[in-house]
Amino acid sequence: MTKVLITGGAGFIGSFLAHKLVANGDKVIVVDDLSMGRLENLTDIKDEIVFYKHTVCDEQFMHDLLLKGNFDYIYYLAAVSSVADSVVRPWYTHLVNQESVVNTLEFIRTNHLPIKKFLFTSSAAVYGNTADFPKTENSHVDPLTPYAIDKYASERYTVDYGRLYDIPTVAVRFFNVYGPRQNPNSEYSGVLSIVTKCLKENKPFTLYGDGSQTRDFIYVEDVVDALIKISTETDELTVYNIANGDETPLIDVIRTYENIAGSKLNIIKKEARLGDISKSRADVSKLKSIGFKPQWSLHDGLTNYWKYYSKN
CATH class of the missing domain: 3.40.50.720 (NAD(P)-binding Rossmann-like Domain)
Structure with a gap:
């Protein structure tokens, strides 16, 4: 074994x-x-x-x-x-x-x-x-x-x-990385886990920057x-x-998630934080070269995440 x-x-x-x-x-x-x-x-x-x-x-x-x-x-x-x-x-x-x-x-x-x-x-x-x-x-x-x-x-x-x-x-x-079991209760959590909690509990979400910052989810x-x-x-x-090899503005991810959850997020905007990265996208050619291919689209992943969080 x-x-x-x-x-x-x-x-x-x-x-x-x-x-x-x-x-x-x-x-x-x-x-x-x-x-x-x-x-x-x-x-x-x-x-x-x-x-x-x-x-x-x-x-x-x-x-x-x-x-x-x-x-x-x-x-x-x-x-x-x-x-x-x-x-x-x-x-x-x-x-x-x-x-x-x-x-x-x-x-x-x-x-x-x-x-x-x-x-x-x-x-x-x-x-x-x-x-x-x-x-x-x-x-x-x-x-x-x-x-x-x-x-x-x-x-x-x-x-x-x-x-x-x-x-x-x-x-x-x-x-x-995002998905079920991400801890949304820490101020250091991944952004999508915090968005999920705020959507579920109808609490305000603090957006640092204008939302144009991109990430590869x-x-x-x-x-x-x-x-x-x-x-x-x-x-x-x-x-x-x-990574997926995609680049998505954070505000677009939030809008997609709002549609999945069927509710609007109360967004409070603040200045970008020191050390935050403005643009992020991976070249995943090397990962693909060993035969790996992601199976989850952002929409499907968010849908599954929302189902999990709604039940738990």
Whole structure:
């Protein structure tokens, strides 16, 4: 039986990955300190996984787990996944978003752990506001916040540990992932989870900027399929964009969602925030070259998200 470790596995994307891997018959071990993840995300598979409520910053715990786990695959999703939070707490977020990653890679190296793949999840935030458009994996990077700096450094460590020490590694850059189980109750949540909550509860939504900022949205189930395909079917030590390859203004997404929900959003406009990116779109040629194709359109994904949130 394939053994898989998911750090951050109680989070939004991590929990979807855990469900998919369990359905595939894998033995899944999840580590999550529940600072951003939620245990209820794993409720219906709780008897089929091993769960540890623990921080990845605890070196001894992680070392013991890695040594005894005999993992085939490691999906490293644990992160303080908030640009704004990293500006407020740069050192703490650095410990989670970079130090813990390098420590894990170093332990794998020094103990010659025979893993099949270590996959690190980075972010489109590494591109910043560079002129290259759309963003290819070889585009210039301009990380504008501690979050983006740590993500970029950690993906470089991941790929270069592979090249220097013959460890099978790969990194991915998430663009704007959305779907069920996104936590809408944090000020650092993804924009669509906050829009969903505001629509459902008829609360005002704060729009930073004029809404013309574009994003490349991808549904969470497509993301999980891409992660599994990249980790199990590729050998290249590299970085992949994970996105749809589309560019949609945020205000257009909101209007589409209003039509699906059958209600209008009460929008309060404020100045754009420091570090926010104005235009974002991925070149996904590399992802397509390995045979991946997203299955969810934005309209279908939003429809499914609204159905889920309406029931839960």
